Amino acid sequence: MSALAAANLGITVHIYTPEKNSPASKVSAHTIVADYTDHKALSVFAKGVDAITYEFENIPVETVNFLKQKKPVFPDEKLLEVSQDRIIEKSFLNEIGIETTRWKRFENKQSALDAFEEWNANAVILKTTRFGYDGKGQIKLFKSENINEAIKHLNGEIIIEEMVDFSYEISIICARDVKKNIITYGPMLNEHKDHILHTTTVPAGISSEIAKQADKIIKNIAQNIDLKGVLTLELFVTKDGKLLANEIAPRTHNSGHWSMDACLYSQFDNHIRSVCDLTVIEPQRHSDAIMLNLIGDDILKVEKQMKKKGAYLHNYGKTEIRKGRKMGHINFLSPKTSPTTSE
Numbered sequence: 001m002s003a004l005a006a007a008n009l010g011i012t013v014h015i016y017t018p019e020k021n022s023p024a025s026k027v028s029a030h031t032i033v034a035d036y037t038d039h040k041a042l043s044v045f046a047k048g049v050d051a052i053t054y055e056f057e058n059i060p061v062e063t064v065n066f067l068k069q070k071k072p073v074f075p076d077e078k079l080l081e082v083s084q085d086r087i088i089e090k091s092f093l094n095e096i097g098i099e100t101t102r103w104k105r106f107e108n109k110q111s112a113l114d115a116f117e118e119w120n121a122n123a124v125i126l127k128t129t130r131f132g133y134d135g136k137g138q139i140k141l142f143k144s145e146n147i148n149e150a151i152k153h154l155n156g157e158i159i160i161e162e163m164v165d166f167s168y169e170i171s172i173i174c175a176r177d178v179k180k181n182i183i184t185y186g187p188m189l190n191e192h193k194d195h196i197l198h199t200t201t202v203p204a205g206i207s208s209e210i211a212k213q214a215d216k217i218i219k220n221i222a223q224n225i226d227l228k229g230v231l232t233l234e235l236f237v238t239k240d241g242k243l244l245a246n247e248i249a250p251r252t253h254n255s256g257h258w259s260m261d262a263c264l265y266s267q268f269d270n271h272i273r274s275v276c277d278l279t280v281i282e283p284q285r286h287s288d289a290i291m292l293n294l295i296g297d298d299i300l301k302v303e304k305q306m307k308k309k310g311a312y313l314h315n316y317g318k319t320e321i322r323k324g325r326k327m328g329h330i331n332f333l334s335p336k337t338s339p340t341t342s343e
Contacts, residue, residue, distance in 0.1 A: 001260065001314075002055060002252065003028045005268035011276060016045045023316045024055075036063045046070035053229060053275040057083045057250050058131060074275040075229035079250040082225065086129045086159045089248055096224045098217055098245050101236070106158035109147045115160045116143045126150065129157040164244060166236035170204055171255040172214045175270035175280045176227040183280045185256050185267055187214045190234070193295075196324060200255040200291040202262065203337075206237070213243050221248065230271040232256065254293065254326065261312045261331040262289035287333040299327035310334055 003013040003024050013028040018035050025031040030048065034041035036059055045067075046052065052073045054064070057080060064077045082092050090100045104115050106126065115124050121143070128137035140163075141150050151158060172186040189204035190197055204211070218233045225231075232253035234246040256267040264284040273280050287310075294302065299321060302313055310333040318327055 001257075001266075001268045002053075002271055005266065006272045006276075008269070009272060009276070009278075011272065014045065014049050016042070021319055023318060026317055036060050039066060042066055043070065051275055051277070053271070054080075055251050075225075075227055075231065075250050079225050079227065079229075079231060079248075083248045083250045084130055086127060086247075087157070090159075093221070093245050093248075096220060098220065099243070100245050101164050102162040104160040106151070106160050112141065112147050112160055115162070119162050121162065123163055125161045125163055126154060127159050127161060128154050129159050131156075164236050165239065166244070167239050168237050169234060169246070170206065170210075170214060170237060171200075171232055171234045171253065172218045173230065173232045173253055173256045173267055174218045174222050174227070175230045175267070175274045176222045177274045177280045178228050178277055179279065181280050182219060182222055182227075183270060183282050184215055184218060185259055185263070185283055187211050187235075188255055188258070190255050194324070196295055196326075197254050197293055198295075199293070200258055202258055202285070202289050207241075210237060210241065210243065217243065217245065229274050230267060254329075255291070257314070257329050258289035258291040258331050259283060259285075260314065262287040262333055285336065287336050289334075290332045292330045292332065293326060294328040294330065296321055296323045296325055296327065302328075302330065305330050308332060 004027055006013045015022060015024045015028045015031040017033060020033055032041055032045050049071060052067050052071050061077050061080055064073050064080055067073050082089050087105055090103050093100050102119060104111055106112065112124065123140055123142045126139050126141050131137060137154065139150060139153055169190045170187040171190055172184055174182055174184045176182040186202060187204045187206065188200045188202040191199045214235055221233060222231060230252050232249040236244040236246055238244065252267045252271050259266040262285055264286065265281045270280045305311055306313060312331045313328065315328040321327060
């Protein structure tokens with residue numbers, strides 16, 4: 001989708017990926033299939049482009065540092081480092097005054113026992129600090145359970161997080177260019193199914209005060225990280241109206257896919273603009289929208305969905321259907337009814 005946005009600007013895209021038949025390869029000028037640690041292939045890739053960006057956070061920081069010596073990479077390694085490790089991420093957020101759920105580093109069994117005691121909790125969440133997404137790499141741990149048995153299901157370093165009785169989850173996206181101009185998308189309301197984003201609704205139907213707070217928080221992050229590119233922030237809204245930062249994604253995000261059809265300028269348009277030394281442009285949302293994720297076999301049942309008013313399908317062209325795999329999405333548009341803080 002970033003490659004398609006680039007094409008609209010007359011920008012040629014080259015893809016570097018370890019996977020064959022990637023969806024982006026089908027709409028790009030050139031693809032190199034190689035491992036992220038292959039310096040020879042990385043050098044060939046860098047030689048053929050003017051600027052480099054990435055579209056997910058599990059790329060090794062070492063790869064970005066290697067490429068940075070050859071061509072500009074946006075966002076840079078600082079944002080990648082922060083978003084790849086939950087302990088680094090939460091420490092960074094707390095240090096710049098952004099509240100998160102309470103958390104502890106898991107060092108041993110006593111760490112969990114201390115968390116139960118300090119938080120007066122009957123259950124906590126244990127997560128791997130790296131490589132967890134869509135509910136993977138995390139478990140709910142009850143006070144009565146055998147802690148040593150429970151952590152056998154988690155690999156690597158572990159963080160303990162307090163369980164939050166939140167009302168709903170929102171996300172907000174910002175794009176910031178090299179001249180420090182910044183625009184935002186959202187906030188938008190997210191609903192999950194089996195730990196995977198199911199629908200995103202914009203406008204989110206939240207108070208203007210909460211919307212303004214979310215906008216302020218993401219701009220705070222962007223300025224502190226000196227963002228050049230796009231980042232997404234997921235937030236919990238508690239029953240008493242408090243905002244708690246949950247996760248940062250250093251990229252365009254599933255919850256922003258509605259912008260492809262409901263705005264004049266999508267998150268992908270502004271992602272490309274921000275990393276190609278162009279000025280970011282206000283989204284100019286012209287419609288309300290609900291984005292429906294197509295997960296696994298959902299892609300085979302789209303005809304029924306397409307009969308609904310205002311439906312627009314985006315099929316990613318992935319060749320293999322797997323349970324839990326994002327195969328596409330549908331944006332349902334309706335006339336714009338109310339503004340948000342970011343249009």
